[in-house]
Amino acid sequence: MNTGEPLLTGINIKDALERIGDRELFRKILLKFKENHSNVSDEINVALKNGDTELALRLAHTIKGVAGNISAHDLYKAALELETGLRQGSSREGLLEKFSQCLNIVLHSIGTMEQKEEPKAVVSTEPADISKIKVVLTELSELLEDDYTEAADRLNSLKRLVNDSVIREKLKHLEYFMGQYDTDSALKTLYRIADLLNIALIRRRE
Structure with missing residues (x-):
């Protein structure tokens, strides 16, 4: 600032x-x-x-x-x-x-x-890990619509896959919104994470 x-x-x-x-x-x-x-x-x-x-x-x-x-x-x-x-x-x-x-x-x-x-995230992971992250992000975006229990499991999986400090901070925001059952804000945060990682996701909401 x-x-x-x-x-x-x-x-x-x-x-x-x-x-x-x-x-x-x-x-x-x-x-x-x-x-x-x-x-x-x-x-x-x-x-x-x-x-x-x-x-x-x-x-x-x-x-x-x-x-x-x-x-x-x-x-x-x-x-x-x-x-x-x-x-x-x-x-x-x-x-x-x-x-x-x-x-x-x-x-x-x-x-x-x-x-x-906001700095562009530099992820110290191999391409295979990015592929795994994309799978989890996609599953999470679907589960946020109807199954928060499974979504929480996917979030924990995502935490284990990501080491970058910027992304981890975004994951904290995502976890907060999920805890509030604020699906719109959670999805917006999820899409922001995908953007930072240069991962293309189908946008279910904007």
């Missing part, structure tokens, strides 16, 4: 670092925010269409808190306005549109940062 610049678009890095105090922790918070909240605008919209204002409020409140923590000031303001509007029964279309725009700016910035910083 280039902290010599005062701003990532939508995020004030300098301000956030003064609050958090640790660059690597800040980076992890940003990446976790992107992983956990990329679809929150749609989630709020669906909640409102289903008449679940309480869920929509809870989601807006969560984003407001995280946005304040990472110094995404425009997103914080938009989340606050959305939360207030929902509580007061105000017209929500304009508020949600503004919220979505601010959120997308922040997510794009984090995605750009991730692409620039």
